[in-house]
Amino acid sequence: MAALPQTFHDWFATKSWAIHPHQQEMLSRAEAPALLLIAPTGGGKTLAGFLPTLVDLAETPQDGLHTLYISPLKALAADIKRNLTTPVTEMGLPIRIEDRTGDTPASRKKRQRADPPHILLTTPESLALLTSYEDAPRMFKGLKRVVVDEIHALAESKRGDQLMLALGRLQRLCPDLRRVGLSATVEDPAAIAHQLARHPDPCEILMADPGPAPDISMLTTEEAPPWSGGGAAYAIPAVLEQIRQHKTTLIFHNTRAQAEIFFHNLWLANDDSLPVGIHHGSLDRQQRERVEGAMVRGELRAIVCTGSLDLGIDWGDVDLVIQIGAPKNVKRLVQRIGRANHRYNAPSKALLVPANRFEVVECVAALEAVRAGALDGDPRGRGPRDVLCQHILITAAAGPFDAGALYDEVTTVGAYATLSRAEFDACLDFCATGGYALRAYDQWQRLLQRADGQWQLRDPRAAQQIRMNIGTIQDTDTLKVRLKRNRGGKPLGEVEEGFAASLTPGDTFLIGGQIVRYEGLREMTVEVSRNAAKKPKVATFLGTKFATSTQLSARVIEMFQQDDWPELPAHTADWLHLQRQVSQLPEPGRLLIESFPHDGREQTVVYGFAGRNGQQTLGLLLTKRMEEMGLNPMGFVATDYATLIWGLTPVRDPAPLFELDALQDGLETWLAGNAVMKRTFRASATIAGLIQRNTPSARKTGRQATFSSDILYDTLQKYDPGHLLLDITREEALRGLVDFGRIEEMAQRVGDRIDHITLERVTPLAAPLFLEMGRVPVKGAAEEKLLADEAARLMEASGLANLTPQPAITPRWRVGY
Template identity: 50%
Template sequence: PMPWGAHTGRHAIPELYAAIKTARTTLVFVNTRSQAEIAFQELWAINADNLPIALHHGSLDVAHRRRVESLMAAGQLRAVVCTSTLDLGIDWGDVDLVVQLGAPKGSARLLQRIGRSNHTLERPSRALLAPTNRFETLECRASLEAAEAGAIDGPGPRRGGLDVLAQHVLSLACAGDLTEDGLVAEVMATAPYAALTRADIERVLDFAATGGYALRAYERLRKVVRGRDGRLRIRDSNTAQRHRMNIGTIIEAPMLRVRLAHPGGRGGKTLGEIEEDFIAGLGPRDTFLFAGEVLRYVGLQGVDVLVERAAGAEPKVPAYAGGRFPMTTYLADRVRRMIADQGSWAFLPEQVREWLELQRARSAIPDPGRLLIETFPRGLRHFLVAYPFEGRLAHQTLGMLLTRRLERWGLKPLGFVANDYALGIWGIESMADVDLAALFHEDMLGDDLEEWLQESALMKRAFAQCAVISGLIERRQPGAEKNGRQVTFSTDLVYDVLRKHAPDHLLLQAARADAGEGLLDIQRLGAGLKRINGAILHQALRRVSPFAVPVLSEVGKSPVYGSGQDAVIDAAAAALAAEAMG
């Protein structure tokens, strides 16, 4: 049966394997690296025909990925489980089937992936969509309809980052082609930076050249000097070398190499890279899935994670920080309209239709322009569940702000949980009589947001990324590279100094902008709050609703998944579903 919650797609693996057997070559796309590891392991667990099935994602060793690509090009593989690493740049005519396991999160991504099959002018592309739960079924259907209508979604234009501009200034200085007037003219003619004033650009130049404000006294940060011809140049060849080693704007989570341990504790073959935070949570002899294998943690040697192959049960799966794809705004609008339009339900699987009918009978189906909010008791707790459909990041931010507001109102919230579709809050006091219009008013994005940002670790995280991109902190140096803890320690110290002595520093401004647009999805949340202003549909219920089951089944679940995680979610969902249908 189609799961109420869960996200791994284990229920679809037998049908997926059957589809692979009937096709010549199949690409199985998933949205995250952890999901790729799980799907690959599950496929091999039922691979009675010993079909050549491979794994490909960005954390695997480059040699492994190139080997998989070579085997695929030679027609020696029947399937590859992959992430966006194979979205682009491949031209394998033998691929005759693409499977999207999990919702694609956007019509553009779906079309891009479907286009990998039958990659010739003569044959149409062929694809299967395998949603991992009932809400994802709606999202998959909306993606197909958008693709059929030729509606291509995607992120809108972003404002240019001040940290990126600072890096560009240093690159121009390395080339010896930098003047104040030339820089101002170039930047103001570039769309993402068109709103900057000359004073703004000169501040960026001053920061890139000297560190700016409270950091001006540090000789190491004096990177740009003026020549006799009036042009600005990098100070010396060593500074230029360090800049070139650190150039780039993609800051991944701190990674460690995964290597097989040799007798005597030395590191052997490299399998790939894994996030430092995940390894920090492992204990001696813990097992985890990586590179399609069950590995046992042996120990840490410098930047190397030493492992040995194991056949252990209950392996953990790394939950990578980059694996958070929110559903696009356009797709969310389509899903809301589909839910409200009963005529469109005929195109959905029977189990999903029954789920929607049950929701209508036990609670309500909201109009596309209204926000459904349900309140109900369960056990000794009281719950509030809202369905904005604005994506996990926006919902997590909303949850933080709502719980602060509820606490201030004396309603004793205890926690919240969010997914792409809904947000659930629970507490000691009933929330049935709360002024919901005031609770969800967009003024929470003012003082409430600023107070929370100052207290949270998110600003430090955003600042760390800006510090690396701008060149303030050099992660790589000749013959050495800082690990994640060293970078965090360095940037946290600088952050605290600047907050105290230069609160208007350029990098603090850049970090605030990045946190709002990236880590918190403030722009999308703000648009969503405007949309629901005066359009809230409140249902005071006696028990949990069918729509609330998926999000509440995730309450208390860790982001690091073991092999029994779906079973735990399924058990929680089954108990909640029994209440919803009772």
């Protein structure tokens, strides 16, 4: 075992700490080419990852960059800098630590390239940008280690693919570079290790003591959850009571809009004026930093938040995590639970709050999965080629390159290890000419091959534009929101461009927990004034709408097979018992389909448990098949677990609707002319560099970019249907917005085992789907009453009248933090 230097030993002693076994092991394995550490939250992962660096720099000082730390979040990089600076300062080590993100001033970024610190904390996008400069070899020449924190979060996205391509570049510049990955929640360590390693070299895996099991349960409330919806307003009194009983509570939501609504409702009921903040990615950076600072100082009793606080920010005073809404993914739930009691060998405490009746079942299934240590996740598949195209352009921005050497470098990345030379050359040709149909246009002639065989930028000035468009995050376009002042007032955050376009002066909406009044649009900025007098419209903020994982869906179906459900609240258990009496519950390996009349229409419900995107796509394909078969469908609605289709003709035999080949053919026909493909094409074309969102003069609006991409898509479809980007677009659509893979998984799981039940009225399990349809169009003060009346009517029709929850009483307004 490597000895801990006396300076470090003394420092541990002053803290009354002992080095953890996995920290000692990381120090002993410091020379491993690649090493993945899986340790529980609060187990000192970050210190374990940095300990070899600190010891090396303390014993053998060097000039320039020694260690690069990569974080998925800017806030996490700032937090690590704060926590890492403490031991360095207290031990008097001559080590300079800096961070570099999108928030770093340009003057400091320029200095960091000329005089890099010993330890640089950054993000995948900033690293990709650094590798695009001509002086990258000089900046990285002394680099010895790369530490990738929360590697599981990066491994699931294109950001991770871009990061690994950048690490391939660094490995070529620094052949002895050591790679370290850190995570607390990994369902398949071997798969993550494969991504981290330099292919075909192996990556060692170090599993730390997992620590005590979390203290996790479902929040008990006086009022039963509603039949539909995602706000969980019914639980506000119980949540407030939990806030009172604990020091600091994190209240997680799955979407930013839900977080805003909940924060607003929380303050309506906050009679004690407890200091509560809100934190999500659409808020202004200064507001986020203000909330983070208040949290660090212990000034807040609770924070309503989203995925912006999922990862390892170290706030030791958090003693409770509340998850509002079903977690959809066990791994994400475990990650969020770990925010509470962020200390080694201290159990995390968490409460789940289902937003509606069906989510009660899903929450119980998630609890069982956490207790069993059964994490979920889907394999990532091959590296996306739009990211590879961007990487080729980044490489060209840094200077001339040899295609063969770059291909060899790219195939050291796990996700691209099976990339053929022909596939690489197709990406290179696209970057050079735009492809067959576009090679006549000067703007896409970006690369040229020199006499010596090397490739370079056709116009060196293009490097600036390439750098301005680096990144793989494709959020919906947003506009800044500011308080109206003569010279521009306080920034509050961002809203989606489409939402802003729907506003007229006088409309109100929520942002940052406060109601504001829309005054107008000025220079692409939404100007607002404070106004708490009206019921607000709600901004549709950015952020992923999670689909329930395959593994969690399977657990829910398994739960349905029990004779009784003592672990469920009585109201939910009674609901499932009634469903079993009236119809039946879905079974593993079988597909349940119910048909019944309602409101003068023939209704068909397909319980596919394929996730929201999959069920949405299934609705599109089934209605198309029904139209072809003369069944006169009129519309559909989808949730994570079912699709409800209504029409004029009853379905007598559903089996022909579910022939996989026919569904596949229908998908191909539908995709060819559908807006989903154009939306996907726009994202891939932007990543691949065909569409430039940012230019030296201005940033294109979403409308401009959409117009450009639609023209390109139509042109390629007509004149070059085999174009690389159309091929990429289809791949991305199938595994992204359309999620056809979940439908294929469902079809393979059930085969021809279809249980079709014809009934005379709405079933208990189907009843909530009718509320999803939004059949009550009236908005305003009467909306809640109308929804409650509609719910009561549906529950009466399905025999659930005695289980119908009462509408919540709206509390009075209180001033927020």
